[in-house]
Amino acid sequence: MSGLRALGLTLTLLFLSGAMTAGAAEIQLPPPQTEGGIGVFEALKKRSSTEGGDFSAAELSPAELSTILWAASGLNRGEKGWTVPMARGMAPYCKVYVAGSNGVWLYDWASHSLKEISPDNVKAKIGSQAFVRRASHLLILVADPEVLKVFPNPEVQAEFANVLAGAMTQNVYLAAASLKLGARYIHRMDLAATKEALALGEGERPICLMMVGK
Numbered sequence: 001m002s003g004l005r006a007l008g009l010t011l012t013l014l015f016l017s018g019a020m021t022a023g024a025a026e027i028q029l030p031p032p033q034t035e036g037g038i039g040v041f042e043a044l045k046k047r048s049s050t051e052g053g054d055f056s057a058a059e060l061s062p063a064e065l066s067t068i069l070w071a072a073s074g075l076n077r078g079e080k081g082w083t084v085p086m087a088r089g090m091a092p093y094c095k096v097y098v099a100g101s102n103g104v105w106l107y108d109w110a111s112h113s114l115k116e117i118s119p120d121n122v123k124a125k126i127g128s129q130a131f132v133r134r135a136s137h138l139l140i141l142v143a144d145p146e147v148l149k150v151f152p153n154p155e156v157q158a159e160f161a162n163v164l165a166g167a168m169t170q171n172v173y174l175a176a177a178s179l180k181l182g183a184r185y186i187h188r189m190d191l192a193a194t195k196e197a198l199a200l201g202e203g204e205r206p207i208c209l210m211m212v213g214k
């Protein structure tokens, strides 16, 4: 086995098993793809929702998941610039949870890593439609009351979080089009099951989920 291949295998195994830190596992995602792919106009032409039944059992690669999460809310300009616009240029006030066959994870945009929430495969629990579980990964966008509390009006908080979720999901659609992945925005979910599966705290509101897969 060549050195490069061995390194790739080690990175993949690390990704699949997670690098253990105190208590919960943590996965350092590989760098996202930030060059190449199709142009933005071609991605706009190709953007569409994949039919639920058309998602196959194939899993996203670590590189694909990395690029999708970066598109959703990664840093694109130093330490205070993101792929999505935020009110006052604040840090993201929608959290991105990732549900896959290897558990539930929280995306940390600052370190471009995933922190383990639970080792359980909860995909079948959180979608109200049976096909939702078919996607390799579900991205669940959750309004973060800790960051949003700088806005005193709860209606403004909800509006800003919902607008951000729209920008994030559109970015995911476009990145998925470029990576030739399937994607579908889903509003219908079992809210109680989702809050439990993600171990959400008081005031943390799931907005929507994105199915992403092949």
Ligand SMILES: Cc1cc2nc3c(=O)[nH]c(=O)nc-3n(C[C@H](O)[C@H](O)[C@H](O)COP(=O)(O)O)c2cc1C
Binding pocket: 047, 048, 049, 050, 052, 129, 184, 185, 186, 187, 188
């Ligand atoms: C706000 C919103 C809510 C949606 N909710 C669901 C849903 O709960 N279940 C579903 O299967 N698709 C859902 N969709 C996907 C739409 O059905 C899909 O975008 C629509 O059929 C248009 O198809 P297109 O995205 O390929 O243009 C939702 C889309 C949006 C924008």
